[in-house]
Amino acid sequence: MNDATETGTAAGELPHGDFRCGLVALAGRPNVGKSTLLNALIGFRLSIVSPRPQTTRHRILGIATSEAGQVMYVDTPGLHRGAKRAMNRSLNRAARTAISEVDLAVQVIEAGRWTDEDEALYAAIAEQKVPRLLAINKVDLAKDKAALLPFVAGLSATHEFGEIHYVSALRRKGLERLQAGILERLPVRPPVFGADEITDRSERFLAAEMVREQLMLRLDQELPYATTVEIERFKDRDDGVAEIHAVIWVEREGQKAIVIGQGGAQLKAIGSTARRHMERMFERKVFLKLWVKVREGWVDDEAMLKQLGYTD
CATH class of the missing domain: 3.40.50.300 (P-loop containing nucleotide triphosphate hydrolases)
Structure with a gap:
């Protein structure tokens, strides 16, 4: 073929x-x-x-x-x-x-x-x-x-x-x-980005995506669609470690309990795997801290969607 x-x-x-x-x-x-x-x-x-x-x-x-x-x-x-x-x-x-x-x-x-x-x-x-x-x-x-x-x-x-x-x-x-x-179908013109650049997205954005990926992979049924991730802090410390604080937003208290898991096991697994992916991508050590917070109806909240980067 x-x-x-x-x-x-x-x-x-x-x-x-x-x-x-x-x-x-x-x-x-x-x-x-x-x-x-x-x-x-x-x-x-x-x-x-x-x-x-x-x-x-x-x-x-x-x-x-x-x-x-x-x-x-x-x-x-x-x-x-x-x-x-x-x-x-x-x-x-x-x-x-x-x-x-x-x-x-x-x-x-x-x-x-x-x-x-x-x-x-x-x-x-x-x-x-x-x-x-x-x-x-x-x-x-x-x-x-x-x-x-x-x-x-x-x-x-x-x-x-x-x-x-x-x-x-x-x-x-x-x-x-x-x-x-x-x-062969693209116009003849000079490059927009440097030869070593792979994206225009920030590390802050990519960190949120890597946490959300673990939510998609680890949570059952429809729960991943009721979650999103917001990075509240991204700072390179003097010791060369990227310190990242992220909030996982859910719509209901029951969903919060599922994301955290028994004794915090689910949240720990999500954070541990996401941190390892970040360290490989960012090429430095990462300190990642996660919180789970409830905001009812965030999926239908236009203001919060814009705050979270869901724009045209």
Whole structure:
């Protein structure tokens, strides 16, 4: 099976000519693997990942720079329908805004699946008149790979994509052709960021995300969606240790007890694992202190959502 449906730049080759640079949205419905794909494309574990839908709540910029160009990937929240709560509406606005600002959109779907949400996203991209590629992710999980051919043929007959790529973000398969297809469609212009920069996000933001990742991975059922994380203090001490104080916000007292766990065991495990991830990313020792606090209805509180960084 070829990685692209059209003849383009060969795998591993980069476009010749002047340096190219541009913004590229990785867009898709929740849980199609956009964050895993971002991490694979930039070669760094930047965006948090969990098996749960709606893990990504913020637009995250991941930067990949080579001799041929600089691609600024935007990992967007998953666009989903029936958004009833203020936070969900905020995530949809953030996703739509990101699409409107980019030079190219890569719509990410799961192998063999095209849902109403995928169709809605396709229409949203079409409204912005943004050039687009299709990345069919998780091809390694497809039980009947031969069935992908008629699936793609049906999509191609009714939808327009510059190229269609088969990829496995988790196993890093098919990425070279996808990267080449992206680069050759970006404008010729100088880089925006330095060659060693991988994101425009602060360590403060990344610290909050690493705590939230542990909440997504460790808490059962719907509880992770009732939690968020706010960094109250981030200071580099004289001894070279980053001192970080973080608040985990929940909506009800019962949720607070679950996050803390019996004898504080759950909260300790969350903090310990998040701290180790921070130390690897920040390349220094971290002192992390966590609190769990209750604020009823924070998910529908527009003022608090802005305070927590949920903006367009």
